[in-house]
Every structure is written in C-alpha cells, then in structure tokens.
Amino acid sequence: MALQIGITGGIGSGKSMVCRIFKALGAPFYSADERAKWLLNNDEKLKKTVEALLGKDAYLADGSYNRRWVAQEVFSKPALLQQLNAIVHPRVGEDTEAWVKRHKKAPYLVKEAAIMARAGQRNSLDKIIVVEAPVALRVARVLQRDAQRSEAEIRDIISRQISDDERLQLADFVIKNDESQLLTPQVWELHQLFCKKR
CATH class of the missing domain: 1.10.720 (Transcription Termination Factor Rho, Rna-binding Domain; Chain A, Domain 1)
Structure with missing residues (x-):
C-alpha cells in the first residue's frame, strides 16, 4: 500500500499551498x-x-x-x-x-485536514507533516484572502483550534512557512524521502 501522509496546520499557515506543491509533484491528494x-x-x-x-x-x-x-x-x-x-x-x-x-499503486498519498491525530492514532496515516507560521503572519494572510472576516474573527478561530505546541507534538515533519525559507525545497526533500520509502 502507498504511504499515507497527513498534512495539517492552523488557519493561514499555508497548508493548502504545501498540498498544491505535493500535487504538482504528482502525489495523489485528498482534502477532507x-x-x-x-x-x-x-x-x-x-x-x-x-x-x-x-x-x-x-x-x-x-x-x-x-x-x-x-x-x-x-x-x-x-x-x-x-x-x-x-x-x-x-x-x-x-x-x-x-x-x-x-491510488494504492502511488508511492505515497497526501491527505489534508485541519484536525488530525498523531500518525497511527485512530487513523491510517504513516506520517504527519505540520505546516507552521507565526500567528501574526497567519492573521495577515487570512485578512488578505478573505475580506469578509475581521481580525477579531480570525483570532477567535485560531483560539478555537488546537495550539501550535499541541500541533507540533503530532508532527513527524515540520515545514516552516514563515517567509524566511522557501517552501518548494522543503516539500521536494520530503517528496524524495517518501518516494524512497516505498
């Protein structure tokens, strides 16, 4: 069976962008x-x-x-x-x-979900990737893409999601999306690793 990789991150972290890069690399992609x-x-x-x-x-x-x-x-x-x-x-x-x-013949599959448990814990995932970005940057991104929401609403959503520390405890891998590092090389490195593990 294909490796099953879960991707999660808080609102505005950029997990959808990371998923799009994996998809561009040919990974079958499922958004819960x-x-x-x-x-x-x-x-x-x-x-x-x-x-x-x-x-x-x-x-x-x-x-x-x-x-x-x-x-x-x-x-x-x-x-x-x-x-x-x-x-x-x-x-x-x-x-x-x-x-x-x-998609069982693929080397690995990518699943995106806002809420996720540790790999193997009440799920069929083999590894979890957490996409991480500072809260201020996440708020700014959501404000930019969704004019309907106020900063207070976005911060309220963030406060209701699990904390960054809790999310990091689930992580087998962390992708930093804080604009200090390029995303594509981080994803490419994991893509190569998952292709080898098959």
Whole structure:
C-alpha cells in the first residue's frame, strides 16, 4: 500500500499551498474538508440524514448545503455539532478509504485536514507533516484572502483550534512557512524521502 501522509496546520499557515506543491509533484491528494463539502451537497443519503438532524433549513431551495446557516446553528450548540460530526465524519472516512484503494499503486498519498491525530492514532496515516507560521503572519494572510472576516474573527478561530505546541507534538515533519525559507525545497526533500520509502 502507498504511504499515507497527513498534512495539517492552523488557519493561514499555508497548508493548502504545501498540498498544491505535493500535487504538482504528482502525489495523489485528498482534502477532507473539500470532500466533506462535496458529499454534503451531492450524497443523497447523507443529505437526508443531515436534514433529519437539523431540519429543512440545512439545505437551500436549489438543494445545496446551507453552510452559513448550519454553522450559526451548531457552533453555539456543542452537542448538536457533535451529532453532525458523528454523521459527516464516518461518511468522509468511507470516501477516504475508497480513494486510498484507487491510488494504492502511488508511492505515497497526501491527505489534508485541519484536525488530525498523531500518525497511527485512530487513523491510517504513516506520517504527519505540520505546516507552521507565526500567528501574526497567519492573521495577515487570512485578512488578505478573505475580506469578509475581521481580525477579531480570525483570532477567535485560531483560539478555537488546537495550539501550535499541541500541533507540533503530532508532527513527524515540520515545514516552516514563515517567509524566511522557501517552501518548494522543503516539500521536494520530503517528496524524495517518501518516494524512497516505498
């Protein structure tokens, strides 16, 4: 089987950019967040289950997932958020397994997720890469790409995510994205290492 590499990092750390470099190098890439969004919009069985939990407002008239409404509904109700996650996460897990089987001949696979456990701990990952950047830089990046969010909102999101220290405890490898080092050589070095391990 292909090596399974998890990539994580806080909001604005640049994990998506790191994933794009791995993808450009030919690594099959899976984004748990993007696939969850796709499944919530396209998987009829999942849609029915979400609607049964949250009601008709969970979907708009055109059948698309009412993300903003759901977020407002669940983030102030931890028990409801937990129930929603208990529906969505297993479905994403099944989707991930099917994707892994489709790419078993690749030397390694890359999976991106905001929340991750240590490699081998309640997951099928072999190694974890943490993308790291200083908080001030992360805030500036998110402000630049998302004009809808205020600095206070972004700092609130950061405070709700696991801390940088906790994230580093999961890391087998750390990629520094603090603008003092180039990203591509760091990714290239890991790409070569993962290709050799096959």
